[in-house]
Amino acid sequence: MTDVLVLTERELRAAVSLDLDAVDVVERAFAGLGAGGVVMPPILSMAIEERHAEVDVKTAYVPGLDGFAIKVSPGFFDNPKRGLPSLNGMMIVLSAETGIVQAALLDNGYLTDVRTAAAGAVAARHLAPATVRRAGVLGAGLQAELQIRALALVRTVPEVLVWARDPAKARAYTERMAASLSIPVRVADSPEAVVRGCDVVVTTTPSRTPLIEAGWLHPGLHVTAMGSDAPDKNELAPAVLARADRFVCDRRSQSAVLGELRSAIATGAVPEDWPVDELGEIVAGTKPGRRSADEITVCDLTGTGVQDTAIATHALRVARASGAGHVVEN
Amino acid sequence: MTDVLVLTERELRAAVSLDLDAVDVVERAFAGLGAGGVVMPPILSMAIEERHAEVDVKTAYVPGLDGFAIKVSPGFFDNPKRGLPSLNGMMIVLSAETGIVQAALLDNGYLTDVRTAAAGAVAARHLAPATVRRAGVLGAGLQAELQIRALALVRTVPEVLVWARDPAKARAYTERMAASLSIPVRVADSPEAVVRGCDVVVTTTPSRTPLIEAGWLHPGLHVTAMGSDAPDKNELAPAVLARADRFVCDRRSQSAVLGELRSAIATGAVPEDWPVDELGEIVAGTKPGRRSADEITVCDLTGTGVQDTAIATHALRVARASGAGHVVEN
Numbered sequence: 001m002t003d004v005l006v007l008t009e010r011e012l013r014a015a016v017s018l019d020l021d022a023v024d025v026v027e028r029a030f031a032g033l034g035a036g037g038v039v040m041p042p043i044l045s046m047a048i049e050e051r052h053a054e055v056d057v058k059t060a061y062v063p064g065l066d067g068f069a070i071k072v073s074p075g076f077f078d079n080p081k082r083g084l085p086s087l088n089g090m091m092i093v094l095s096a097e098t099g100i101v102q103a104a105l106l107d108n109g110y111l112t113d114v115r116t117a118a119a120g121a122v123a124a125r126h127l128a129p130a131t132v133r134r135a136g137v138l139g140a141g142l143q144a145e146l147q148i149r150a151l152a153l154v155r156t157v158p159e160v161l162v163w164a165r166d167p168a169k170a171r172a173y174t175e176r177m178a179a180s181l182s183i184p185v186r187v188a189d190s191p192e193a194v195v196r197g198c199d200v201v202v203t204t205t206p207s208r209t210p211l212i213e214a215g216w217l218h219p220g221l222h223v224t225a226m227g228s229d230a231p232d233k234n235e236l237a238p239a240v241l242a243r244a245d246r247f248v249c250d251r252r253s254q255s256a257v258l259g260e261l262r263s264a265i266a267t268g269a270v271p272e273d274w275p276v277d278e279l280g281e282i283v284a285g286t287k288p289g290r291r292s293a294d295e296i297t298v299c300d301l302t303g304t305g306v307q308d309t310a311i312a313t314h315a316l317r318v319a320r321a322s323g324a325g326h327v328v329e330n
Numbered sequence: 331m332t333d334v335l336v337l338t339e340r341e342l343r344a345a346v347s348l349d350l351d352a353v354d355v356v357e358r359a360f361a362g363l364g365a366g367g368v369v370m371p372p373i374l375s376m377a378i379e380e381r382h383a384e385v386d387v388k389t390a391y392v393p394g395l396d397g398f399a400i401k402v403s404p405g406f407f408d409n410p411k412r413g414l415p416s417l418n419g420m421m422i423v424l425s426a427e428t429g430i431v432q433a434a435l436l437d438n439g440y441l442t443d444v445r446t447a448a449a450g451a452v453a454a455r456h457l458a459p460a461t462v463r464r465a466g467v468l469g470a471g472l473q474a475e476l477q478i479r480a481l482a483l484v485r486t487v488p489e490v491l492v493w494a495r496d497p498a499k500a501r502a503y504t505e506r507m508a509a510s511l512s513i514p515v516r517v518a519d520s521p522e523a524v525v526r527g528c529d530v531v532v533t534t535t536p537s538r539t540p541l542i543e544a545g546w547l548h549p550g551l552h553v554t555a556m557g558s559d560a561p562d563k564n565e566l567a568p569a570v571l572a573r574a575d576r577f578v579c580d581r582r583s584q585s586a587v588l589g590e591l592r593s594a595i596a597t598g599a600v601p602e603d604w605p606v607d608e609l610g611e612i613v614a615g616t617k618p619g620r621r622s623a624d625e626i627t628v629c630d631l632t633g634t635g636v637q638d639t640a641i642a643t644h645a646l647r648v649a650r651a652s653g654a655g656h657v658v659e660n
Contacts, residue, residue: 099404
């Protein structure tokens, strides 16, 4: 008989917030990835064309943690027609000692939202300029909100510029953000205005054509591109990677298939064996972070299983300490 | 708010047995696989060397079913030293319409045991001779027991011969089986004695060297090899595949990597593009089953995601009808 702890989305939201604890937990997992010893297999991905849907499964074993997560992320893109969100899912946590199921985290994607934003904060902590005068964001959805809130955990953000394809969504974003961050948030006319006018830019769109051109890059700029997570998505023109002083990604093997490295290689903007630094190597200290105030840095985040294992074991620890959830005797 | 049904191993054992219902459910899923329309991605497999462990994740979308399963199968091979079983795991069931989590089946591998044995019955139904005088089994573990019980659902089995590397385990097997099936079960001296003395043989071992040689095959024999599910396992000598009149497998792409087709191709016993029939094609009627009383047939089962989706949706249907389980409001 073993006990399985079942936690609902409400209980998980109470246990885990997008705060420095979450950022530190995700940062330590990246350090493990950079230092070696992590086992992270390729993502299992199932496209269900007749449902206009895709299901991804991610996992990673991180030495030193007492559990590891397996995350199931379904995206059913006709759901909005039914008034339901496209993205859902859950995580299960297995014992790192025995493989026995410890917990089912029925988060409906909430923990993914948090760990994705937390990775943006980790990238900014190591790569963004020390002083940010203005931060920019492309896209006006949930991650546009969370990424800027995450950035504000590691840098003082005096002002935000937002651009989105739909101006009404950009305006709604300014209102939501002004309320939650109490700093000025303005709508920009174009992605170019965002890039030229900011020293940190986060791209959070599902775009299939590049939004940022290399000619707009300027000394001291840091760009985190977190929108692309599929072989048909692309937010940065291939020349952006070649033009930047540093290109960093969460996992080279994923960026080359699902992220910004894919189109840069495909178009010949960079060679197939282009050496890139991984975020985990920077966190672990084997590669430098930002090297000068003038450096132009780009970080591509595709989303990794280590982040899932990190946030899930963190959530389970917090929930257990507070006695949250429903124990199923199995 | 959606409801997630959590079912324990005890509740799942009460809901699902190894019976003709389970065999028919698995057979229909194979028919779907054979007819096309099924989406079944490659298995996600994570080897954790420092834990002497491996975790597999399987899934498949089967058109016509209202849900699909994602199965997590951890194997932690040091567990027996702690008095725990090596194999564990659970399944989750997602809505085929919306991807929303419908159920967590905390089966600790029970449903895998059932669907694996049920696939053996499907293979025997279509490929074993109509009249079985004696059935044989290599190995004396749980699948050795379940495979013979599954065979007995689709064929009259007057007598059983068992061989296992450890004679004590083979003797214990005869006692367990005599009690559950009330037919004579005898221990054989060698795999050769089993193959030569039986008209249906099921191999259920984790062997890494072949147990069955081609010279032992005889007219009318059917062999189901279900032990190999990894690139280092192998129960049949490569020449067995070439010598048989028919080689069938559950999924060619899996058999060529994890099953018996792998070593047959690697040793050159059969060409790399050797045409084989899949069990689903036979069930769907696009390929013939056994064609004559003298045919020598071999079926390799590596275990497929369609079986998991079939048994999980079946278990959920039965459990819901009986009001079993614990509903978590999420």
